[in-house]
Amino acid sequence: MRGVSRRLHQFLGPKNPHKTSFHYTDLLHLCKTVDSIKKTHAQVIIGGHEQDPFIAAKLIDKYAQIGNGGSYVKHARNVFDQLSHRDVFCWNVVIKGYANMGPFAEALNVYDEMRLSGINLNRYTYPFVLKACGAERAFLKGRIIHGHAVKCGLDFDLFVCNAFVAFYAKCQEVEVSRKLFDEMPERDIVSWNSMISGYIANGYVDDAVIIFFNMLRDDDIGFPDNATLVTVLPAFSEKADIHAGYWIHCYIVKTGMKLDPAVGCGLITLYSNCGYISMARAVFDQISDRNVIVWNAIIRCYGMHGFPQEALGMFRCLVESGLHPDGIVFLCLLSACSHAGMHAQGWQLFQTMETYGVVKSEAHYACMVDLLGRAGDLEKAVEFIQSMPVQPGKNVYGALLGACRIHKNLELAELAAEKLFVLDPNNAGRYVILAQIYEDAGRWQDAARVRKVIREKEIKKPIGYSSVELESGHKKFGVNDETHPFTTQIFETLVSLDKIMGIEARTQCDVIL
Template sequence: MIHYLAIVSSPNTLSCPKLNETGHATKLWASNEEGLRNNLLYNFNCPSELKQVHALLIKTSTPLSVLPLAQVASVCAFTSSFPYAQKIFRCVNKPEVTIWNSCLRNFAESSSPFDAVLLFYQLRKYDVLPDSFTCSFVLKACVQLLDLLHGRILHCYMEKLGFQSNLFLQNMIVHLYASCGAIVDATLLFDEMHQRDVVTWNIMITQLVKMGDINAAYKLFKEMPERSVRSWTAMVAGFVQCGKPKEAIDLFMEMEKSGLHANQVTVVAVLAACADIGALDLGRSIHEYSNKSGYDRNVRICNTLIDMYIKCGCLEAALLVFEKMEERTIVSWSAMIQGLAMHGQGMEALELFSKMVQTGVKPNGVTFIGLLHACSHMGLVEKGREFFVSMSRDYGITPRIEHYGCMVDLLSRAGLLQEAHGFIKNMPMKPNGVVWGALLGGCRVHKNIELAEEAIVHLNELDPRNDGYYVVLSNIYADAKQWENVAKVRKLMRDQGVKKMPGWSSVTVEGVVHEFVAGDETHPQAQEMFASWDNLLQQLRLKGYVPNTSVVLLDMEERDKEKFLYRHSEKLALVFGLLKTPPGETIRIMKNLRVCEDCHTAFKLISQIADREIVVRDRNRFHCFKYGSCSCKDYW
């Protein structure tokens, strides 16, 4: 029999006012009693307070069913009053496990999901028979915690209870194993399942993508008997994450042919792929689809659109998306600031930062990377120093290695190589390859062989397989006519198995991406392109163009150097674009390496001769050639 506390019936607990003639005192007493009951009924936080409420309910002849049973379970779950709660549940004639399940769900979704695991052991201790919902809530807690140990124990218990045919629970177990990195166990369970649905396949594909095993994920994807939008989206996003944007776009095209429509997550993934390879036409069509589908207010989609347009060389379109946004996050502002910096509009980037601060948005570390890039591309050394100090002094942001790399790049570009070197030596963390690479790049521009040799020693330890660093050092030696050292660098590359990455450029014509490799003469329209270049060359010479053969860092005849120059991949892409696009249309070229000085000079003149805007994205920044000049103002 349950023992009750009769505290509320004590004469000292409630004062008894004197009755008046109208009986108002009686009503007041009833009102006070009811108010106290209601106050206690929903505000007990421990077993003793629960017992006070219980006693009051008995005194007022109120049924126990008015008790918030989930709260009863919560306050008694981990105390010696657990059996007391059980007796209450039996009195209200409600399945006990149902009430505990409600408590389990709350624990699993709380900031302390391990409480759900502890409560499960309490249930077993007091002989409460779990059902499928019990197991699902505890599994959810295990997934939240990535608790493989207790997940395995629960899995064994589920087998004993005969839940093998419960597909929902089996999917949760697969999800748990895969999320915890036990992909072998997840695969074994997946293979042994007598029944699977699209959720089962999606779980495996998603987790394999997260682990970076894109090939295994794609193999499963191809074997799926039925695919949902989520299946396609997981694979599209997976290809983007592992650096295969072309495959992502191809898969998206297949999805559209299958008759499925992209959801908001798909849109973000495809836009990211478009940004990576500069697929502007597809990006625009996705933007149009997004607006028609009502996604134009989705902040994440808008942010990805800004990034896509910036990386495709459409700064105006990115600004338009930014300006139309009803809600902007720090990601929106930072992306736009960095985009302006990449496109040579450094002052505009700094002005946008001031506007952002005025609106009350607090910058983060990414914002300052954009600001430092802007300063670097404009040679604003003092302003860059101010920003570097301000980020920690004014905003409490500890500079990361990326910020130090930006500062080294800023100083190195400006020719302050000794200061950049000292900056590296005083860094609070060990410099990485990007930091030393920034110094090496400055050494190339300002022809400092001594510091370049020191930088390459560190780079050989930090990133020995990166061909770019060896090529830069080789170029520095070649520029100084030190051909013997050039040969040594190339021998070192061969000995270490490092191969120089071939330069390539791409241009999109009518939605089709055309790629060109330096020196390529195998293109089906090669002769037409070469003839067009010869015609352009005559007009270039009339404008004062003289081939800059110093950028050809090979020991060969001058005439051969000129021919080598004329076959640079960006020149081939440009000539093809001029031949295949209507007059006045902007030509957008994507290049994997840094554009050379000769191409840069030629493109400025060609933009004037052909009356075209030419946008080139190289590995460092954007160059917008228009009316005979470049947005970089020749500081790059």
């Protein structure tokens, strides 16, 4: 920082006769704080260069990059507004600033002003404005901009196509994204990454995996980069595909790719979901610059597999490392304590959240209700809900309903369900749990009434399925699944096996008797 100030003093002194556009832009490149940018800006004005589009564009970009929640974008806009002549580069950097820092709607307004000004838009304009459209979920506006790109002849430009693939995916129009992707005359690694990310963001995990392997077969692309692995690892984690995890891990080692926090976190989650706790820990130990997200992943790993003491130990290491735990860390810890029946430790963690500056959300309160409910303290759970400083939501009452089923408290279950039918009316699971509680109590008519409500309201329960790993890959199947081409043979074989097992069981009984 002192070096920058010294260069500013030497370079921008009133007696220096060698000030050019390149001198100012060189200094702006070195600026890391708002004060240093403002000093350079002041000297630009004193030197009479404030109307230089090249310097102005660099100033706009620098102010926008400085961050602080977008509060300095207004300084960038002031520089832009004072220009008498604006080239396409100046317009683009203003749109870029709003697209990155917000407000996103302002990026769309500047884009409209740019078109009205008669400036010819280029291939860099559309990625910026479409990023803002995606952030705003402004689907109709994006379609209009797509039409503008077609008129400009840029609809098949690689940069622009990549931006449209990402935009439509953000607006949940994955089929449109895929159609554009398939029609692209050329693709780069960004194209593939955008399509994979789009599928995963919209829940099409299998399609994401398929397109990833298609990318590996594309000779023009070469090898996946860091962004590819960060993008695709959540898909393999959800599928619990350990072989894909091994492949990616080996690829990182063989290529010498740095195991950064993003990729490392993805690997930890994948190994965790597959039950390979020691491998998850080994990856964690290899990450040198661990952030809170990485710590979250390993704490969650220990917690979900029933190792609460290890999770608490990692929490202590996190604090000792100088990092501040966030709300997700506490969610993982509270959940671990709840499932392990560690009532006192969970309560202590909940009380210490404010010490670390973590705001308690409805999810944290739901964890505490779950903890109290699993321990059988239903009355205390109700008192806890009534004393909450935030409005209890569906997660809180869902935890209470689940506890009522465990401890067969029908009266309290009806009260919790009544709240849930208002807060979460389309969740079939809530109705099913209440119906099961009625069935456990022998109140069959009430159970039938609840199930009738599900049918009348046409509330759909997500179809559960199992997955088996074969040599040809993962195969999914649900209850009474008849989609397989050899369904008849499969069910006939199962019936035969059932008969054989019945005969064997009777034979064993006869031998014993």
